[in-house]
Amino acid sequence: MTMLDKKNLLSSIPSVDELLNNEEINKLLDICPRSVLVDSIRDCLKKYRDYILKSQDINEAELKLNDIIAAIGGHVRNKMDNHLKRVVNGTGVVLHTNLGRACISSLVIESLLEISSRYSNLEMDIGKGIRGSRYDHVEDILCRITKAEAAMVVNNNAAAVMLVLSTMAKSGEVVVSRGQLVEIGGSFRIPDVMAQSGAKLVEVGTTNKTHLWDYEMAINENTRALMKVHTSNYRICGFTEEVSSEALVELAREKSIPAIEDLGSGVLIDLTKYGLPYEPTVQEAVASGMDVVTFSGDKMLGGPQAGIIVGKRHHIESMKKNPLTRAFRIDKLTLAALEGTLKLYLDEERAIKNIPVLKMLTESKKDIEERASLLYKRLISSIGESCSVSIEEEFSEVGGGSMPMHRMPTAAICLTSHRITANELEKRLRSNEIPVITRIFKDRVLIDMRTIWEDEFAIIEGALKKALS
Numbered sequence: 281m282t283m284l285d286k287k288n289l290l291s292s293i294p295s296v297d298e299l300l301n302n303e304e305i306n307k308l309l310d311i312c313p314r315s316v317l318v319d320s321i322r323d324c325l326k327k328y329r330d331y332i333l334k335s336q337d338i339n340e341a342e343l344k345l346n347d348i349i350a351a352i353g354g355h356v357r358n359k360m361d362n363h364l365k366r367v368v369n370g371t372g373v374v375l376h377t378n379l380g381r382a383c384i385s386s387l388v389i390e391s392l393l394e395i396s397s398r399y400s401n402l403e404m405d406i407g408k409g410i411r412g413s414r415y416d417h418v419e420d421i422l423c424r425i426t427k428a429e430a431a432m433v434v435n436n437n438a439a440a441v442m443l444v445l446s447t448m449a450k451s452g453e454v455v456v457s458r459g460q461l462v463e464i465g466g467s468f469r470i471p472d473v474m475a476q477s478g479a480k481l482v483e484v485g486t487t488n489k490t491h492l493w494d495y496e497m498a499i500n501e502n503t504r505a506l507m508k509v510h511t512s513n514y515r516i517c518g519f520t521e522e523v524s525s526e527a528l529v530e531l532a533r534e535k536s537i538p539a540i541e542d543l544g545s546g547v548l549i550d551l552t553k554y555g556l557p558y559e560p561t562v563q564e565a566v567a568s569g570m571d572v573v574t575f576s577g578d579k580m581l582g583g584p585q586a587g588i589i590v591g592k593r594h595h596i597e598s599m600k601k602n603p604l605t606r607a608f609r610i611d612k613l614t615l616a617a618l619e620g621t622l623k624l625y626l627d628e629e630r631a632i633k634n635i636p637v638l639k640m641l642t643e644s645k646k647d648i649e650e651r652a653s654l655l656y657k658r659l660i661s662s663i664g665e666s667c668s669v670s671i672e673e674e675f676s677e678v679g680g681g682s683m684p685m686h687r688m689p690t691a692a693i694c695l696t697s698h699r700i701t702a703n704e705l706e707k708r709l710r711s712n713e714i715p716v717i718t719r720i721f722k723d724r725v726l727i728d729m730r731t732i733w734e735d736e737f738a739i740i741e742g743a744l745k746k747a748l749s
């Protein structure tokens with residue numbers, strides 16, 4: 281291509297003003313302000329100019345007006361699209377940390393909307409007409425469910441642990457078993473949280489065995505608490521021993537120091553009834569006599585991100601006065617979602633049915649298979665020609681650092697394109713307007729039906745049609 285050809289091509293590119301007068305481009309003003317549109321036009325035209333200058337051989341057909349308009353449209357939509365957006369979770373991991381952990385029950389959405397868009401009694405005692413506390417809204421219900429004396433809520437469980445230690449053990453020592461020094465994920469480690477709180481961690485026992493006398497020997501006049509941490513995301517098997525909560529509490533009482541427990545995932549229902557492995561419930565931890573118990577709002581509890589602290593009243597009252605509480609304070613949206621979720625727990629059947637995390641964890645394989653077969657039929661008729669589709673028996677995980685050894689039998693839609701690789705198909709599904717997140721196993725793309733809602737079938741079908749075209 282000669283320089284002259286390039287010059288001709290460059291001069292054939294429409295100007296910004298010309299494009300602004302174009303009908304198609306003008307329609308974009310419905311979805312974005314003029315300044316964004318002008319920027320997008322400039323960006324796209326610059327790209328075309330650079331492309332022409334760099335290219336050795338350009339087919340003029342590549343620079344049709346329609347292509348330029350389409351590119352500008354894509355650019356604008358990309359800019360105006362929310363960065364934080366919903367995705368379809370086809371991984372089967374119920375508490376997927378990267379995908380937002382727990383999905384909140386649709387039954388609490390209405391109150392969320394109302395509390396966020398209108399004024400509320402967040403910090404007002406309506407009865408007395410005086411300033412109230414934001415913690416009052418969920419304290420009663422937390423106490424009713426867990427049978428604890430008092431309760432409060434902060435941003436997340438990591439903050440809860442830090443607040444507890446800062447309040448109860450600052451400048452003192454806290455005794456923890458070596459078998460319970462958890463790293464939660466994202467390099468977030470319990471020993472580091474403890475260090476930040478100002479409490480000195482005293483490790484006792486060995487990785488696999490810790491005895492009551494290990495704790496006993498570590499206690500001195502600087503000891504402020506004995507702490508038990510739930511080994512959420514790992515298990516130590518074989519020749520092991522752990523001190524029971526009851527024994528730890530008894531020792532703490534004898535020495536007149538408090539016993540605290542970080543439960544990690546907050547389970548409020550005995551899930552063994554539903555075929556899940558045994559997990560200590562918050563009620564059991566409270567009943568064992570623990571002075572303070574902390575747990576997450578958005579792990580197995582299935583609510584919003586929050587750190588819940590329940591326990592003896594005088595400890596909770598001191599925590600409410602700790603300045604860190606202000607830094608860790610929970611916002612009104614979270615409170616609304618948490619109150620709504622906790623209310624569902626007043627009726628166990630209602631909780632299992634309406635809290636998505638519990639519903640997904642307890643759903644029978646038969647029900648998942650039925651959903652799989654509905655989607656299968658739909659996909660066979662729409663994309664069956666370009667892709668082989670089957671239903672396979674698979675296993676899904678709980679995720680979110682909960683029940684790490686538990687594999688739940690599930691049904692997955694299995695896809696193999698006749699034209700593109702599994703990696704390419706996975707990537708295209710992920711790039712969909714509503715991203716569809718899948719798993720690759722043995723060169724096939726899997727959609728685990730445990731975490732798929734029936735109202736997402738159309739999204740999956742649309743994404744697949746686009747990916748395979």
Ligand SMILES: *Cc1c(COP(=O)(O)O)cnc(C)c1O
Nearest residue numbers: 436437438464510512544545576
């Ligand atoms: C998950 C977890 C935490 C942190 O809870 P977040 O709500 O994620 O802050 C703390 N301790 C244990 C044992 C956990 O499993």
